[in-house]
Amino acid sequence: MMLGKVIRKYRKERNFTQEEMAERLGVTASAVNKWEREVTCPDIALLAPIARLLKISTDTLLSYRENLTPKEIKELMEKTQKMLKETSYGEAFGWAKKQMEQYPNCEDLVLNMxxxxxxxxxxxxxxxAEKREREICALYQRLLESSEESVRMRAASGLVGYYRRKGEYEEAETYLQYFSIQNPERKRMQAQIYGETGRIKEAYKAYEELLFADYQRMSAILHGMYQLARKENDRERAGRLAEKQGELARCFEMGEFYEVVPQLDFAVLEQNRELALDTMKKVLDSVAGIGGFRQAWLYEHMTFQEMQPELLGNMKKQLLQSFDDEEIYGFLKEEPRWQALCGKQAENCGTSGKAEEK
Structure with missing residues (x-):
């Protein structure tokens, strides 16, 4: 098969128009048309870039390579930054464009440039400036077609930022679709747009929802680390992690219940009677305010479902029942304060451990 037919065959397989292929190689569409019609041949210096663009893996004679290594990309970026300091923007951009044309499928290079x-x-x-901005946007637009989600998101983020700076907020919002609904970056950027377009309440609400979700995520992470420390019997680390969970709840205005409850498991682990009894009392006393974050100023634009009094009552009963479990809290059985708590259980649940024995 002649060179022109090979180019045409693989260009069509890659779903490129002649114009798109020309743009990525830094030539004219007319040149690509002439190659395919066998009127002219590409310059020898273009053979490797063409192979890379068309992903022709059989072209071993040209030492075909689709991507650069991270080290090679880093070196190119360092040279780019040096040129920006020592030469003009236009000269540096022209040089960078040639590097991207040499490796048109190296998405990390394009993204970094x-x-x-x-x-x-x-x-x-x-x-x-406007011309250069359009060129940069074209690079980001091209990367939106990437098969790599991380590349698509970084490109979309660049475009959201670009159109925000220009005040074209509707256009900026169209690129949020490249982020999943679950991705917090989508909500953060949406909050920025809300704030810059005068939708202050919506902006606060979005930021508050991010804070609330971040607390839950970080609390779960700290708890997971705490469980690892327990498993390794690293008491010092476990204690520090339990403290961090409480500090986190305090920082995020979650209420006293969430501030003190992490210490309870650690007190049991340590068989620390004073800490256990003090924490048990604080936990019980703070149950009524377990939904205190609903009134916190930090989340005043959010709407929470109201907690039913019956639910709080049941939760307190369950806590009292758990405190009566001798397998866990048996080291406290000689303590009058623990016996008093079990007495409260009898009042709340209508039965006691002694009644069951009889």
Missing amino acids: AACFEAYAITHEVPE
Whole structure:
């Protein structure tokens, strides 16, 4: 098969138009058309870039390689930043564009180049600024087609930021669709847009929802680390992690119940009678305010489902019943305070351990 037919075959398989292929190689669409019609041949220097773009893995004679290594990308980025300091923006961008044309399928290179020149253009006066902005946006747009979710999201984030800076908020919002609903970055960027367009309550609500979700996530992480420390019998680490859980609840205005309850398991682990009894009392006393975060100023724009009094009553009964479990709390059985708590259980549950023995 002639070279022109090979180019045409694989270009169509990659779903490129002649114009798209030309743009990525830095040539004209007319040149690509002539190659495919066998009127002319590509310059020898373009053979490797063409192979990379079309992903022709059989082209071993040209030492086909689709991507650069992380080290090679780092070296290219360091040279780019050096050129931005020592030469003009246009010269540096032209050089960078040639590197991207040499490796048109190296998405990490394109992404890093786009971010680098975008950051420079934000903080410096750049000649032909609008033209350069369009070129950077074109790079991000191209990366939206990536098969890698992380690449698509970084490109979309760049475009959201670009259109926010231009005040084109509706356009900025269209790129949020590249983030899943569950991705907190989507909500954070939406909150920024709300704030910049005068939708202050919506912005606060979105930020507060992020804070509340982050507390739950970080609390679960600390609890998981605490369980690991317990498993390894690392008491010192376990104690510090239990304290951190309480500090986290305090920082996020979750209420006293969430501040003190992590200490209870650690007190049992340590068989620390004073700490256990003090914490048990604090836990019981704070049950009524377990939903205190609903009134916290930090979440005043959020709407929470009201907690039913019956639910709080049942929760307190369950806690009292658990405190009467001698397998866990038996080391407290000689303590009058523990016996008093068990007495409260009898009042709340209508039965006691002694009644059951009779």
